[in-house]
Amino acid sequence: MKFEYAPAPESTSIVNIKSKNDLFIDNEFISSKKGSRFITINPATEEVLAEITAATDDDVDLAVTAARKAFKSWAKLAGAERAKYLFRIARIIQDRAREIAVLETLNNGKPIRESRDVDIPLVAAHFFHYAGWADKLEYAGLGSNPKPHGVVGQIIPWNFPMLMLAWKIAPALAAGNTVVLKPAETTSLTALLFAEICQQADLPPGVVNIVTGAGDTGRAIVNHPDVNKIAFTGSTEVGRFIAQSIAGTKKKLTLELGGKAANIVFDDAPLDQTIEGIVNGIFFNQGHVCCAGSRLLVQESIHDELLSLLYQRLELLRVGDPLDKNTDVGAINSAAQLVKIQELAASGEAEGANRWSSSCQLPANGFWFPPTVFTNVSQSHRIAREEIFGPVLSVLTFRTPDEAIAKANNTPYGLSAGVWTEKGSRILEVTSKLKAGVVWANTFNKFDPTSPFGGYKESGYGREGGRQGLTAYLFAGENE
Amino acid sequence: MNSPIEVNRTAKLFINGAFPRSESGRSFPVADANGKFIANVANATRKDARDAVVAAAAAQPKWAGASAYNRGQIVYRIAEILQGRKAQFMAELNDAGVKSAEKQVDQAINQIIWYAGWSDKLAMTVGSSNPVAGPFFNFSNPEPTGVIAIVISEKPPLLSLINQLCAAIVSGNTVVALAPQSAPLISVSFAEVLATSDLPAGVVNLLTCDSDEIAFWLASHLEVDGIDLSGVSDSELKTKLEFEAAINLKRVLRDFDDGYTAMQSWLEIKTVWHPQGL
Known part of the structure; x- marks a missing residue:
């Protein structure tokens, strides 16, 4: 038997919004x-x-x-x-x-x-x-x-x-x-x-x-x-x-x-931790994040296993009322941004990538886009090159570390990147070769006032x- | 007995460690301060500049990947070679009308050594270990920006050249530099110093040209990552070049105030996070 969450809305009585602002x-x-x-x-x-x-x-x-x-x-x-x-x-x-x-x-x-x-x-x-x-x-x-x-x-x-x-x-x-x-x-x-x-x-x-x-x-x-x-x-x-x-x-x-960060997953990565990192990397804040891990680079040998785990996890994300304390993914910030995301997602399908979207129910009013993953993406696709700034992940594959680094750097952007592997020396080598201002190794989307942030x-x-x-x-x- | 006829040097470009003429075959004459003809100097074109960028881009990863100790020793060796050619540079500075030539060469040698020492210290003074509020190891390191275009200032000719070049290369950047038309031979001679200093081919490429013309092609070049405009004296041109440089968000150095600030213009800070735990 499946237990449903009861809504747990945060009260808005604490805020006092002036109707006209100067x-x-x-x-x-x-x-x-x-x-x-x-x-x-x-x-x-x-x-x-x-x-x-x-x-x-x-x-x-x-x-x-x-x-x-x-x-x-x-x-x-x-x-x-x-x-x-x-x-x-x-x-x-x-x-x-x-x-x-x-x-x-x-x-x-x-x-x-x-x-x-x-x-x-x-x-x-x-x-x-x-x-x-x-x-x-x-x-x-x-x-x-x-x-x-x-x-x-x-x-x-x-x-x-x-x-x-x-x-x-x-x-x-x-x-x-x-x-x-x-x-x-x-x-x-x-x-x-x-x-x-x-x-x-x-x-x-x-x-x-x-x-x-x-x-x-x-x-x-x-x-x-x-x-x-x-x-x-x-x-x-x-x-x-x-x-x-x-x-x-x-x-x-x-x-x-802007950014179009590569999140690189090697075949020895700790998978459960990696799945949480991928989700946090692209679905945190509806993907409205300049440093979002929007290009997932997966080593070919673990592609199918990783993707099936990822889909399972994404089906569990709760999309809806942002004031509900159970909600994982909220609303797209504006109608204009939603149009932009929809247009780029459509280009992904038109250019031949395979689209998967969460089966979550979306509210009737407001601006919403379900967590979406594109596989079979090639580097020339718009969804691999352009910043979508929404809950859309493009998945590409690689075979060798050199290929991963070359693909990760194949963008005019250079804000952030991610690396997932259990091998310490590989982390240090790959992070040193990525042209990005912030590199998260075995973690993603962490911020701190003492930690410099910015792009190449x-x-x-x-x-x-x-x-x-x-x-x-x-x-x-x-x-x- | 009359002294033998002198063998004049052909003044050529310095691209990828070699000394080619301009692909266009064009040149311009250079005279000394008294107006006496000295040499015809290769006049680089847009194509030469683009070739130089290709060389600089190809050389960059390996130069950046060399150890800081190694880069420091190579920059130090530039000073060694310049010391051995002090008389030649004094004579050339005199030809270019510089009164305090010896002082400038001495200063130039000292300045190169100052930069050489920075190669393994920049990471200490501009990098950091960051005490974030969580179980993470977090550090920030400087890395070179990439390919830097430099318009060398006219005055003081040798010192400007050395400051502008060294501030870029010591940290692992590679350079395409444009010599001022008023004193091109200093750059030609300095290229010969670089060629005998163990500096890998392509790390510095030096072009004699009408820098006002060629700077535009470097400012708008998508494989150039930064541009030092401190040698551009015409403010209208400088504005135009800065505008062009924005095409790929090049880092722009408007004025060369001091070496330490300039070195930082050609560095990117990279922050790396890793969780900490058993």
Whole structure:
């Protein structure tokens, strides 16, 4: 007899969403003079959650002006005092962790289990880690007189809204910069909640400014003449456009862009552990992960055995209400993203790969895509080359380690990779030959504020996390 | 008795360890500071530059795979060979109108040795062992970016050349470098130093050319991973080259402020995780 899970929904009574949302500039929520508003929804239900402001060029200018004004005193403030503000923010995030997690899940569609157990704890940890750096900048490796860049424009994606905000804001502030941050247009709500947290922490006005909006708002930040540095996480296409936009200026740039990570499984891999790693690699966060293990490279001799175990495991994944604490895979973040995933999956079938999808029931409303695996994939297929950014795994095979490495590196991307084998020397050799900024051996999709993260090749440049992430927000001044 | 007629050197390109003329057969004349003709110098084309990229890309994995100790010794040997040719470089710098030629050669030798020592220390100063909150072994190591295109600065000719080249190769990158048209013979002579320094073929490729023309083809080349634009003086051209470099997200060095920062421009940090347990 089969026992069904009873629903275990997380209550939404903890969140309080304003129906109309303003911009956060100079420590105040202010309404845009000319900007229009757009709606933001819950992608799991398509219910409207709130209206968000589309910041105009004038609004961005106001935010940059506030950040510039704040920069002078913020950079001059003793590092130990800046640290105390950041520690305070970390603590308030911990205090309000459940509220932030529920709001993140409502606006993003990710399972509450992930926002509660992964995203938000990591957000607090990032602020806590970088708080401790603020009074130790002379140990960052840039000489005795490291200097902040000034006003930093930061543009973040919708897949980990609050976590990406933390990756951007925590090191920038610790180093003494002030920021103008734009969240993604489909997931602005937790960034606006963070603005409230800045108020609660009594952060000086102008140090953090949040401007909501879509591409035009981002462009205004990138092109603003008084912005000293841009930090962007998002698609390679937009990253390239930003790199071109700042050509010939003095602006600094760090980019964390797309990926098409190879997850390599050798025939001696511990299979049960590997299956969990493959699932975590591509179905964590609905596959909306730039470092997702979206290309599974399996040694030919274990292909059939591995795939049958994988299908069994995927049938057990619970897809549905993100607020249900039992849910493993939540909603696709937007209608546009769902169309993109559907289009690429269709290309996989059209180009001759074999499609397998979980038989899970999908909810009637909202945006959903079942966990899907393509086998018989060749390297030339679009599903092996293009970032799908959804719960779709492409399986390829190899016979020798050299072939695995060559196939893994056969992509313009270079963000992450995975290796599964029990042989230590093979792990060290393969990881050293993979052109990727993060390599997980016998694990996948692990993150930590002390661990530098970022890409090779067209996955961008610069690192986030650890000392290396801090230096992206500093330059070496004249030694004193 | 009259002194014998001098045997003049043919000034050629340096590609994949060999000294070919430009495939186009074109050249340009070079005169000394007084306007006296010295030599016709090979004038590299887009095709030569592309050949040089092929050589640099082919040489890169093995150079990166050499031990840091080995790379350090080879870079050190470049200084040894330059020391032996000090008089030649002083004369050539004098020809190019440099007043403090001896000082520059001495500085250049010292600078090469400074870089040589970095080969086995960069991993210590830019890498890290990371105390993550969980049962994992986690470390970050620098790796070379790949093929780096370099536009060599006009001034100071020899020192710029050495700083820009060494900052890239010491960590395992390979290079296609464009000599400034105002002092091309320094680069030609330096290629001869490199050719006798145990540096594997293709690690450094040096082209004499109109660098304004050829830099464009390197900036837009998809197998070039980084570009040092510090030698481009025309700001409009520099903007255009930086724009082109974005096509494959090349790492761009706009200005060469110091060797340590420049070396880091051509490094990628790789972080590796592994679970820990019984």
